[in-house]
Amino acid sequence: MVSPVPGAEDRLLVYMTDLEAKASEISSQRAGSRTLVVGTDGRFVFHHNTSRVGTVAPVSTLDGDPLGELEPGNSTFVETDSMVMGLSRLEGQDWVVMTHSKPSEAYALSRQINSDLVGLILLAVVNLGLVGVTIGGNTIASLRRLSAKAEAMADGDLEVELETARTDEFGTLYGAFDNMRTNLREQIAEAESAREEAEAAREEAEAARADVEQERNEMEALSSHLELKAQEYSDALDAAADGDLTARVDTESMSDAMAAVGEEINATLAALESTIANMQTFAANVLQSSDRVASNADRVDEASQQVASSIEEIFEGATEQNEGLDSAASEMENLSATAEEVASAAQQVADTSQSAADVGEDGREAAQAAIEEMGEIDDVTKETVAEINALDDDLDEIGEIVSVITSIVEQTNMLALNASIEAAHADGDGDGFAVVADEIKGLAEETKEAASDIEARIERIQAQAGDTVETMESTSQRISEGVDTVEEAVEALETIVEYTEEVDTGIQEIDHATAEQARTAQDVMGTIDDISEISQQTATEADVVAGAADDQEAAIGQVADAADELGQRAADLESLLERFRVDASGEVGANTATAETDD
Amino acid sequence: MATITTWFTLGLLGELLGTAVLAYGYRLVPESTRRRYLLLVAIPGIAIVAYALLVLGVGTVQTESHTVYAVRYADWLLTTPINVLFLGLLANAAREDLVKLVGLQALTIVFGFAGAVTAAPLSYGLFGLGALAFAGVVYLLYGAVAEAAGRALGDLELSLYRTLRNFVVVLWLVYPVVWLLGLAGIGLMDVETSSLVISYLDVVTKVGFGLIAMYGLSTISSRSGPTATAHPADD
Numbered sequence A: 001m002v003s004p005v006p007g008a009e010d011r012l013l014v015y016m017t018d019l020e021a022k023a024s025e026i027s028s029q030r031a032g033s034r035t036l037v038v039g040t041d042g043r044f045v046f047h048h049n050t051s052r053v054g055t056v057a058p059v060s061t062l063d064g065d066p067l068g069e070l071e072p073g074n075s076t077f078v079e080t081d082s083m084v085m086g087l088s089r090l091e092g093q094d095w096v097v098m099t100h101s102k103p104s105e106a107y108a109l110s111r112q113i114n115s116d117l118v119g120l121i122l123l124a125v126v127n128l129g130l131v132g133v134t135i136g137g138n139t140i141a142s143l144r145r146l147s148a149k150a151e152a153m154a155d156g157d158l159e160v161e162l163e164t165a166r167t168d169e170f171g172t173l174y175g176a177f178d179n180m181r182t183n184l185r186e187q188i189a190e191a192e193s194a195r196e197e198a199e200a201a202r203e204e205a206e207a208a209r210a211d212v213e214q215e216r217n218e219m220e221a222l223s224s225h226l227e228l229k230a231q232e233y234s235d236a237l238d239a240a241a242d243g244d245l246t247a248r249v250d251t252e253s254m255s256d257a258m259a260a261v262g263e264e265i266n267a268t269l270a271a272l273e274s275t276i277a278n279m280q281t282f283a284a285n286v287l288q289s290s291d292r293v294a295s296n297a298d299r300v301d302e303a304s305q306q307v308a309s310s311i312e313e314i315f316e317g318a319t320e321q322n323e324g325l326d327s328a329a330s331e332m333e334n335l336s337a338t339a340e341e342v343a344s345a346a347q348q349v350a351d352t353s354q355s356a357a358d359v360g361e362d363g364r365e366a367a368q369a370a371i372e373e374m375g376e377i378d379d380v381t382k383e384t385v386a387e388i389n390a391l392d393d394d395l396d397e398i399g400e401i402v403s404v405i406t407s408i409v410e411q412t413n414m415l416a417l418n419a420s421i422e423a424a425h426a427d428g429d430g431d432g433f434a435v436v437a438d439e440i441k442g443l444a445e446e447t448k449e450a451a452s453d454i455e456a457r458i459e460r461i462q463a464q465a466g467d468t469v470e471t472m473e474s475t476s477q478r479i480s481e482g483v484d485t486v487e488e489a490v491e492a493l494e495t496i497v498e499y500t501e502e503v504d505t506g507i508q509e510i511d512h513a514t515a516e517q518a519r520t521a522q523d524v525m526g527t528i529d530d531i532s533e534i535s536q537q538t539a540t541e542a543d544v545v546a547g548a549a550d551d552q553e554a555a556i557g558q559v560a561d562a563a564d565e566l567g568q569r570a571a572d573l574e575s576l577l578e579r580f581r582v583d584a585s586g587e588v589g590a591n592t593a594t595a596e597t598d599d
Numbered sequence B: 001m002a003t004i005t006t007w008f009t010l011g012l013l014g015e016l017l018g019t020a021v022l023a024y025g026y027r028l029v030p031e032s033t034r035r036r037y038l039l040l041v042a043i044p045g046i047a048i049v050a051y052a053l054l055v056l057g058v059g060t061v062q063t064e065s066h067t068v069y070a071v072r073y074a075d076w077l078l079t080t081p082i083n084v085l086f087l088g089l090l091a092n093a094a095r096e097d098l099v100k101l102v103g104l105q106a107l108t109i110v111f112g113f114a115g116a117v118t119a120a121p122l123s124y125g126l127f128g129l130g131a132l133a134f135a136g137v138v139y140l141l142y143g144a145v146a147e148a149a150g151r152a153l154g155d156l157e158l159s160l161y162r163t164l165r166n167f168v169v170v171l172w173l174v175y176p177v178v179w180l181l182g183l184a185g186i187g188l189m190d191v192e193t194s195s196l197v198i199s200y201l202d203v204v205t206k207v208g209f210g211l212i213a214m215y216g217l218s219t220i221s222s223r224s225g226p227t228a229t230a231h232p233a234d235d
Helices: A019-027 A108-154 A169-241 A256-425 A430-577 B004-025 B031-056 B070-090 B095-117 B120-142 B144-152 B155-172 B174-181 B191-223
Strands: A002-005 A008-014 A033-039 A044-046 A075-079 A084-089 A095-101 B060-062 B067-069
Touching (some): A108 A169, A108 B191, A256 A430, B004 B191, B070 B120, B155 B174
């Protein structure tokens, strides 16, 4: 872009820009729309698609040629089916800036606003409806209802319901109506009660007049009635004076005083009648009772005699019992003593058996010791046999040695013989050899005799040793047999000890049992003593009772006499009371119980 | 710019808060109405599940032209019959009327959903059937059920019935308008805006219905106890 610089004609301002970048920038300034620049000749100057720069824009082919008609600085608006365009021609250039977008996008805002407006209107309608229904509707309905109630009250119906849920002026108004109705009700009620009182007073006055007339009539009837009653009472009292106590007056009367007098008369007569009746009954009862007493006294007398004889028998029985008990006591004592003796004898037996057991034990121990000693002897004997055998062996060796010596002696003898032969050969000096040879010969024979003697002795010793060994072996065998015998004796002793212990235990038990028996006998004796005492007391008391029975018998005789006398007096009383006539049943008024006729 | 998930999240929070408040209210209402009151707690409770699924982007049906949130219709299919059932029980309506109310209300939702997933001429036909079913519901609520309420209820309960009925009818009428203006209908409202409006409506109708009923029931219990006995029609 080149522009002349004002005031400096030889200068130009050159402004270079990247058309492609600029075109894209301009084109996408607003979302959903594109901005392009078109020359007045209808060719694109700026286009976001640079390949189309210089090509013919579709807008230039529209009817009316909007590009050509557009004056510099003016704007216009073109709408097609697919596109909405705003065109604006620049003043300094033959360029038209063109912004176009799709109709739906261009009108979205407008539709949004419309939609929101409708929504707001609906919300307002909702709120209006809410207020109208809750507040407005209530007000009208309340007023209508209240006026209906007021009309009903005006027509005289005071029972209409005056309630509302409202607490505002309507509530107050309802309250006021309610108060008014209450006051009206009270006043009407007062007026009605005043009228009723006046009517009641009139009725009372009329009733009083009727009462006065009735009283006058009654007084006249009463005076004639009183005369009649007085006569009636007088008759009844006359009959009573003649002894007839069953008569009564009629207490039915117009006068209360007269009726009271009649009742008093009746009460008096009834009291008198019941008293006399009681007395008659009483006298009869006394008579009957005294008869019974007399007969009872007889029976008691008889019984007393029987008691006395029974007591006598008891006394005798008790005495016998006492004697029996005495003998039982002495027998028990004997029994007790015997038991004690048995106990002591058993104790002795026990001691004896204990000592037998001890002795048996000692014997067993001694036998044990004997067995041990015999064992030892046996051992020693065996050792001795061994030694003797060893000695025998030694003697055999000595025998052999003696044999050797004997053979040496024989050789020596031979030498001596030889020497003597030599001596014989050597004449002259041969006498000396002959002497030596004789001496050697003599020595050898002595030695031979000695050896033979030793040999004989050894044989004798050996024979003796053999005898000794045999003897010892037989001794050893006998000792073994002795040990067996002693062991059997020990077993026998042990059995004896066991038996003895068993016997001891049995005796101990007998001892305990006997002691128990002795104690029991003692107790029985004590009991018998007690019983004996009791029977003595019984005898004594039987004696006392017998005395008392005698006394009782005498007292009962007196009672019988007194009963006879009482019977006589009761009979007298009965004859005295015959004069009065009373109701046979004796049933009289309850107010006659105060009888003052004690005799 | 808030996205559609934002509106669903706000709706979820609203339903959570509403359910919590209504659950607390269980202790305030009289013993005798507590079983019935559980229906009121169940309504936003079910909506919590629906909104949680919407936030997670589960349960959508894509038609040729737009996205249908099927989970919503499932929510409405359960909750709106409960709403009318509560109204019917409150009014001591006849059993027959209760069945009719629940059935028609369920049909309304079914036809609305069918219309939303079908294309243009048929969709308007189905929408029309749904509208007829709802008209039946409204007719019953202002006719037979209202008469039953007038016969059986005391002043306070009758007043509560009327308030709840008007509340339901007036606010529910906005739903078909959203249907028509939204992408299922003429498409004047985009999916975000209609989601905003429906979320707000859902919270207001479900929780508001429960709160009004809770306040009414607790007031009745504190004034005079439950007066289920018949009063002479005094209006």
